[in-house]
Amino acid sequence: MSPAETATPTTAPRTGGGVRHLLGSELRLVFGRRRNVVLLLGLAAVPILLGVVIFITQDTVVGSQGPGFIGRVAGNGLFLVVAALFTCLPFLLPLTIGIVSGDAIAGEAATGTLRSLITVPVPRTRLLLVKAIVALCFAAAAVLTIAIVGLITGWVLFGISDLVLLSGDTITAGAGLFRVLGVAAYVAMSMSGLVMVGVLLSTLTETPVAAMAGTVTVAVVSAVLDSLPQLSAIHPGLLTHYWIDFAEFLRLEVDPAALAPGLLVQAAWVLLAGTIAWSRFTTADISS
Amino acid sequence: MSTTRTLSHRARWAVPAVAAVVVAGALAGPPLLAAADEPALPEATPVELLTSIAEAEPAAHSGTVVHTARLGLPTGGLTEITGADPIGLLGGSSTLRVWTDGAERSRVSLLGSASEYSVVHDGPQAWTYSSTDDVVTHYTLDAAAQARYEDAQEGQTPPGAPELPTPEEAAQQALEHVEEFSSVTVLEQATVAGRDAYQLQITPETDGTLVEQVRIAVDGETFTPLQVQVWSTSDTAETPALEVGYTDITFATPDDAVLSFSAPAGAEVVEETVSLPSEEASGEASAEHTPPETIGEGWESVIIIDDVDLQGLLAGDPEALADAAASHPMPGSDSGQELMEEFMSDSEGNHGPPSLDAAALYEQLTTEVPEGRVLSTTLLSVLITDDGRLLIGSVPVETLQEMA
Numbered sequence: 001m002s003p004a005e006t007a008t009p010t011t012a013p014r015t016g017g018g019v020r021h022l023l024g025s026e027l028r029l030v031f032g033r034r035r036n037v038v039l040l041l042g043l044a045a046v047p048i049l050l051g052v053v054i055f056i057t058q059d060t061v062v063g064s065q066g067p068g069f070i071g072r073v074a075g076n077g078l079f080l081v082v083a084a085l086f087t088c089l090p091f092l093l094p095l096t097i098g099i100v101s102g103d104a105i106a107g108e109a110a111t112g113t114l115r116s117l118i119t120v121p122v123p124r125t126r127l128l129l130v131k132a133i134v135a136l137c138f139a140a141a142a143v144l145t146i147a148i149v150g151l152i153t154g155w156v157l158f159g160i161s162d163l164v165l166l167s168g169d170t171i172t173a174g175a176g177l178f179r180v181l182g183v184a185a186y187v188a189m190s191m192s193g194l195v196m197v198g199v200l201l202s203t204l205t206e207t208p209v210a211a212m213a214g215t216v217t218v219a220v221v222s223a224v225l226d227s228l229p230q231l232s233a234i235h236p237g238l239l240t241h242y243w244i245d246f247a248e249f250l251r252l253e254v255d256p257a258a259l260a261p262g263l264l265v266q267a268a269w270v271l272l273a274g275t276i277a278w279s280r281f282t283t284a285d286i287s288s
Numbered sequence: 289m290s291t292t293r294t295l296s297h298r299a300r301w302a303v304p305a306v307a308a309v310v311v312a313g314a315l316a317g318p319p320l321l322a323a324a325d326e327p328a329l330p331e332a333t334p335v336e337l338l339t340s341i342a343e344a345e346p347a348a349h350s351g352t353v354v355h356t357a358r359l360g361l362p363t364g365g366l367t368e369i370t371g372a373d374p375i376g377l378l379g380g381s382s383t384l385r386v387w388t389d390g391a392e393r394s395r396v397s398l399l400g401s402a403s404e405y406s407v408v409h410d411g412p413q414a415w416t417y418s419s420t421d422d423v424v425t426h427y428t429l430d431a432a433a434q435a436r437y438e439d440a441q442e443g444q445t446p447p448g449a450p451e452l453p454t455p456e457e458a459a460q461q462a463l464e465h466v467e468e469f470s471s472v473t474v475l476e477q478a479t480v481a482g483r484d485a486y487q488l489q490i491t492p493e494t495d496g497t498l499v500e501q502v503r504i505a506v507d508g509e510t511f512t513p514l515q516v517q518v519w520s521t522s523d524t525a526e527t528p529a530l531e532v533g534y535t536d537i538t539f540a541t542p543d544d545a546v547l548s549f550s551a552p553a554g555a556e557v558v559e560e561t562v563s564l565p566s567e568e569a570s571g572e573a574s575a576e577h578t579p580p581e582t583i584g585e586g587w588e589s590v591i592i593i594d595d596v597d598l599q600g601l602l603a604g605d606p607e608a609l610a611d612a613a614a615s616h617p618m619p620g621s622d623s624g625q626e627l628m629e630e631f632m633s634d635s636e637g638n639h640g641p642p643s644l645d646a647a648a649l650y651e652q653l654t655t656e657v658p659e660g661r662v663l664s665t666t667l668l669s670v671l672i673t674d675d676g677r678l679l680i681g682s683v684p685v686e687t688l689q690e691m692a
Contacts, residue, residue: 069402071422075554086402164552166404167397168417168424169545247402252395252546255352255385257536268311275304283297 019126026134030100036138039096040145046092047084047150054080055157076161077154078173081180082250084150085143085187089243094219096142097191101135101198102211105281109206115286124282132199132274139191147184167252182249190243190262193269194219197239200277203284236261239269327477327484329508334472337486337506341463344511346390346456350546351481351537353384355453358529359665360522361653372400372420377453386454386534387542395546396452407452408549412437415549416450423558424551430563458532459513462502466490469586480505480514481534497521497587498667498682503528510539520666529666583691590681590691657685659692 030036051073058074069083105128108114118124154160163176171179198215205211222240225231235241242262248254332340361379376382376398388394398405400420408415412434414427429437451457466472475487485505492499498520505515515533522529551557581592654661660673664685671679671688679688 162553164554166402166419167395167406168404168415168419168549168552168555170550170552244401250402251385251399251404252397253385253543257352264314268314271307272304272311275307279300279304283300 018122019130022122022126022130023133026130027137030134030138031141036100039099040142043088043092043096043142044145044149046088047080047146047153050084050087051080051150051153051157072164073154074158076163076176077151077156077158078160078163078176078180080154080158081147081150082183082246084146085183085246088146089187090223091216091220093139093142093187093191094194094216097135097139097194098198098212098215098219100138101195102202102213102215103208104131104135104199105202106205106208106211107202109286110208118286125278128199128203128278128281131202132196132277135195135199136192139195140188143184143188143191147181151180163250165252166247166250169252179249179254182254183246186246186249186259186262187243189266190246193239193266193273196270196273196277200273200280203277203281237265237268239265241265327479327508329477329484329486332474332486334474334488337474337488338463338466338472341459341506341511341513346388347510347512347539348388348390348541349510349512349537349539350385350387350542351534353386353454353532354381354535355384356381356531358527359667361665372398372403372405372418374398374405374450374452376400384452384454387546389541389547393547395542395549396454398452405452406549407450408547410548415551417549417551417555421556422552422554423556425558425560426551427560427562430561433563453532455513455516455532455534458516458518458530459504459506462490462504462516462518469493475503477508478505480507481537483514483537484508485514492587494586494588496584496683496687498669498684499587505533507537512537512539518667522666584681584683588681588683588687590679590683590688592691593678593680594676657689659689662688 050070054070054073069079069086072079073083105114108117117127160173160177162170162173163179164170165179194215197218198211201211201214201218202208205214219240222238226235226238226241242265245259245262248258355377357377357379359378383399385397385399386394387396392411393409395406395408397407404417404419406415406417408417412429416425416427417423428434470490470492473489473491475489478485478487485507488504488506490502490504492501500519500521502519503515503517504513506513514537515531517528517533518530520529581594583590583592650661654663654670654672656662657671660671660675662685663670663672668680668682669685669688671685671692673679673692677692679692681688
């Protein structure tokens with residue numbers, strides 16, 4: 001039996017208050033850490049930068065050009081939220097998530113605090129659960145930051161007007177706001193699988209940078225595999241395959257059946273990565 | 289110490305293994321469940337079924353259609369560059385959404401990953417909208433055609449807007465001349481889009497066509513076509529060359545908002561006035577436009593159109609398109625007309641700044657033969673001769689070359 005296993009507390013399970021207490025302190029720790037605040041500020045800068053660039057160039061020849069929804073921002077500030085999320089989706093969001101979720105366990109191991117955390121009476125399962133929840137909260141906060149800053153920037157620079165859907169139909173600004181919030185919620189949900197992959201990698205190494213880089217690599221490799229038509233058989237299972245499906249919220253009738261595959265794939269990744277992380281973390285030697 | 293706290297390492301690693309099995313089960317589960325539910329519709333002979341389909345009132349419905357083409361054309365990945373564009377229908381899988389009230393109003397949307405190409409029919413008017421270039425094309429009838437439309441009240445075909453393929457349309461074409469040139473059998477009942485369905489198999493009674501067989505699944509209650517599969521002679525049994533079918537369908541009248549359309553603010557609007565030749569006037573019209581000549585009948589029929597302004601077509605010139613559009617209909621060649629329409633609608637969809645160089649695409653898709661250039665797919669052959677004639681048919685290329 002490893003020394004780590006004997007370190008697993010043998011006291012009676014604590015009440016729910018223990019989880020809440022631990023969750024509260026972990027949330028304060030993660031959201032209070034200067035590096036993580038800078039990450040959120042960096043993401044908040046994206047919609048502002050994007051908005052200002054579009055605002056300056058809107059009357060020039062290049063104004064209406066650009067991929068996806070960028071060309072539509074000048075007409076309606078609501079689209080700035082979508083355009084900013086679209087811009088952050090391939091790399092900046094995975095990077096942010098990788099840094100925070102990759103740090104979850106490995107960061108504690110690196111600074112030597114993990115051993116003291118698990119020797120005080122906190123069961124490993126509970127610690128892992130709390131770390132995962134905090135990482136998920138941070139991912140949601142990252143998406144929310146982009147959405148709120150995007151909404152305010154779009155409103156200030158371009159105003160908010162009735163939303164033109166992909167089908168060419170127009171809906172009221174109020175209904176449009178709900179659509180845009182749906183986009184943000186879907187993007188946040190789409191990150192859950194990657195968060196759990198980050199937590200899993202974080203349990204495999206004591207070097208936080210390795211787990212962070214690994215998480216970003218998983219997202220990038222997934223996107224590369226998704227772009228190869230020869231691999232179409234495995235595309236529906238890829239972490240990133242349905243990320244772009246947030247566009248469903250901009251169609252005439254939002255079909256829940258069209259959103260389900262993306263959410264189910266994320267659930268499957270959360271389940272698999274989560275259980276593997278649990279098995280690894282509860283059986284690993286923890287010496288530092 | 290309780291047993292749950294002292295699970296062996298091996299037992300702990302069993303948890304992700306169980307999770308993996310659960311995920312795999314969830315992936316494989318739905319088809320297994322569907323197979324357990326055998327449809328039990330009353331028996332029907334081919335003749336009874338064909339009659340029922342012909343006499344059925346079109347039912348209002350909405351649903352999702354998946355269109356898969358394996359025509360052997362090198363067009364893979366095009367939609368990823370251009371967004372939702374009808375040319376994507378020529379290869380690979382496309383998803384469409386269909387809403388129809390069963391009569392004159394309908395909306396069909398071709399879905400791209402973050403784009404959409406919609407065709408809305410509302411009585412005598414039609415619109416197309418492409419979210420990629422934000423262009424609306426509004427089709428209306430000219431005064432004479434409008435008057436005839438109002439007299440006729442119904443039964444008139446709406447104006448010549450591009451059509452996106454739906455199972456109904458494909459089935460209609462396949463069944464048009466079915467009794468004369470084909471043998472029809474009823475296959476065992478199937479479940480399509482969650483509906484109990486009859487399956488008809490149509491086999492051409494000739495070897496001179498590229499079409500091996502057509503399979504149509506119709507809803508057991510409303511006789512709405514749910515799925516059409518077309519096998520070409522070069523296909524294996526499992527993968528039809530063309531497959532268009534509902535993956536889910538709801539029989540209810542769609543919202544009024546879905547079936548109407550008004551151009552969004554800021555979009556470029558192109559007005560197209562369509563004149564439908566009336567029955568009396570069709571004689572005159574034929575003096576201006578050489579009517580397309582049809583050689584052969586049924587599945588083997590070949591359409592020959594003279595004086596094709598190919599350069600105009602490739603440039604998206606409306607006049608050249610109007611000429612080419614006069615080639616309709618193409619009896620017996622179900623997928624032929626569809627394909628032709630896809631070509632037409634592609635060129636039409638590219639108003640404004642062209643997203644795709646049509647001429648380059650033409651070079652890419654066709655190959656040179658002594659008679660001109662040939663477009664060869666698994667279901668349809670097109671020969672464009674050097675002297676400006678266009679030969680189209682669901683026949684081998686050699687047959688067209690002999691005719692040219």
